[in-house]
Amino acid sequence: MLHLQDAELHTNEAYPGTQAVARAIALLKAFSDAQPEWGLRELAQATALNKTTAFRLLSALEAEGLVMRNPLSGGYRLGVEMVAMGGTAMRSNPLRAVSRPNLETLAQTVDEASTLEVLVGSQVLIVDEVSSRHPMGMSQDVGSRLPAHATATGKVLLAYAGEGGSAPLPSSLVRMTEKTIVDPVILALEFEQIRQRGYAVAVDELELGFVAIAAPVFDRERVAVAAISIGGPGLRLTADRLPEVTGLVQMTARQISRQLGYWPG
Amino acid sequence: MLHLQDAELHTNEAYPGTQAVARAIALLKAFSDAQPEWGLRELAQATALNKTTAFRLLSALEAEGLVMRNPLSGGYRLGVEMVAMGGTAMRSNPLRAVSRPNLETLAQTVDEASTLEVLVGSQVLIVDEVSSRHPMGMSQDVGSRLPAHATATGKVLLAYAGEGGSAPLPSSLVRMTEKTIVDPVILALEFEQIRQRGYAVAVDELELGFVAIAAPVFDRERVAVAAISIGGPGLRLTADRLPEVTGLVQMTARQISRQLGYWPG
DNA sequence: AATCGTGTTTCATATTATGAAATAATTGTA
DNA sequence: TACAATTATTTCATAATATGAAACACGATT
Structure with a gap:
């Protein structure tokens, strides 16, 4: 047999x-x-x-x-x-423990939802989410997964995951909206830009009307273990607000990284 | 070997x-x-x-x-x-899906946190929680477990679980506060009273200063599959408010039961 | 250097997981 | 109501797979 x-x-x-x-x-x-x-x-x-x-x-x-x-x-x-068990796993996640207070202040400052996400295969997993109006709770979609190439966090993580050589592109880049980047070549250029700038933006790429800005979180071994983001409706997260919000997201990501033992240089 | x-x-x-x-x-x-x-x-x-x-x-x-x-x-x-996986499990829980809108209105009406809990062994598992100020999210302690005999929900579930014969008392009734019921005989009397009244109250039994009121949720086979509760500080949930709140909790529990296919009679 | 306490690998053994086939339960169809 | 057709269980012979003792490696601490 x-x-x-x-x-x-x-x-x-x-x-x-x-x-x-x-x-x-x-x-x-x-x-x-x-x-x-x-x-x-x-x-x-x-x-x-x-x-x-x-x-x-x-x-x-x-x-x-x-x-x-x-x-x-x-x-x-x-x-x-x-x-x-999922609850236990989440509460015992050290990354989440370190990030939460930072996410809370970020969400309150920007007055939009902030998330902490990690890469699992070709998807991002929402490890924590702080919604701006409800800073104490966690959103429904903690534990949800989203296609990495269609999210700001996912693009950041993919960009830095393949930093050394070629980025580990998902085999099939599913189209979520007409703005979703489904061309591997264009996506590679996007990754290059993300690495130069240190952040990623996704406008209408996951869902029409949804805007997100993400920055990488590094651990002491200098690997991008997670990404944080601010996300919200494009009506509120308008183009003129992006520079300010981007700065706050990057600053928060650096703070978390430092608390994880990362030292820039 | x-x-x-x-x-x-x-x-x-x-x-x-x-x-x-x-x-x-x-x-x-x-x-x-x-x-x-x-x-x-x-x-x-x-x-x-x-x-x-x-x-x-x-x-x-x-x-x-x-x-x-x-x-x-x-x-x-x-x-x-x-x-x-825990997130998927939670979102796909049919009991939770049915209960959530009811819990939300309950929490908003009473302006205190409401929970949905099930019995797992001698503990209650928090399947969902709606905090009054943050009605959209879910609390941190979804997925947490508490000793059943020290909670209003746990007492309700134990009381109705052993409805037919003797209640399945946990072997060791740990004392959480000086108000925790640790005597099996007294607990059995409590269960009897709960079955007669159709609800349970716990004042300072789990934690000093914490008050909770719970009522059972029945499925179509007339078994108490879950309990819902309102919980908050004793300073707000005072004795004179209990009758009103108890009524609301029971009403909500009946609504959920009915949506699960339960028919009284 | 030496001892202790970890985590990891090796490997012979038979217990334990396996899947084909038979059976039961359930559902849809004549 | 009987008859298919589909699904869920149970049985059971078989050997592949999980098992654990022992040996090994590694890093502490003394």
Whole structure:
């Protein structure tokens, strides 16, 4: 059995002797905002797992509360334990702990929402968000992912990730609006400019009417581990405000970087 | 090998053939607000796993981003992928989707924070929170857990969980304040009263100066799947306001229940 | 230099995960 | 109502995969 289908299909060879865990996580990662509920067969198919194997792994995940079933449809969903662990993960994120007070003052100064984001593959993950009017809470979309090439933060992170050589461009640059940069060549030029200026701007690139300005956060090893941004409607974040806002974003990013042990030079 | 140490130690026999997954999840569950970072040896010890096994499983989790390492200390932490999954889990929670608008109006009407919580073992998990001043965001402690017997929501859920026979009392009733109910007999009487009245109040039981009022949310199978609450400082939530607030909390809970398919009678 | 405490790698072993096939449950269709 | 057709479970022989003892490497602290 086990017709050695394709062990080398997955790029992350990781560590031998953990097939079951890797597969279980693959199942968990299949759940998304777009498809939060799966039937067994389609989920097994989507993860390229044997139906029985998927069932067994899901049963284990369900027993631990990471996955729960819709009593009506019988479909699988992420469970409450996942919510709990995500909360713990977020609260224990050292980057977030350092950044939060800085993000709060930034958001209040500019009176627009500020975010902290990291690069995960070809997407940016919103690690924290402080909305200007509600400085104590965190926005709904913490934990959301967005296509990196269509966001200011993502462009910053991609620009500095590939600083040494060629930037690791996502294979497919999906178009979000007519302003989204989908040409790899133009995007490479954009990255060059971002590295020179030290910040990125995205106007209508993710969503029509949405403007964002982002700057990189460096750790003590001088790698861009995150990016912060100010984002809001173009009606408020007008062109004449950009120089001022850009300066504030860059200043905040430098402050966070310094608190992470980064030293310019 | 595998000196069959104690396969029956864990209560959840779950499904055979998923040892590795169950162990990996045990590792993940070890991370908490109190101890967000672990060394390999202590984590292996805490989860009763062989050091090598723990290392291998953690490597797999790390490769998938569920766990990350502190580059300085080498310690293990929950990773960013965990944040992402938690966010997805929360946003896809059907209970939360139904409750949120109701919680928002409740919070605004009373002008205090409202929460949605579910019972996980002997603790309540905060699934959602709407703070009165910041109605759009969600509070920091979504995903946090609190001892059920010391909270209004927890008491409600325990009272209705054991409705049929004896209530499933947590084995150790930890004392949070001098008002915390730690006597099982008194707690049982409290549950009886809660079932009769249809709501629970907790004054200074979790934290001195903190008052909360909770009511149960029923699904279409008439089981109390969650509880909602209003909570705030005793200085604002005074005794004379309780009747009014209690009514609003109960009304909101009934509305959510009805939207879940519950029909009274 | 030496000892202790970490984390990491190796490797023989058989326990444990595996998937084909059979069965049960559910749904849609004649 | 019976009959397909689809999905979810269970069973079970098989060996691939997870396992843990032991050896190793590395960095502290003495």
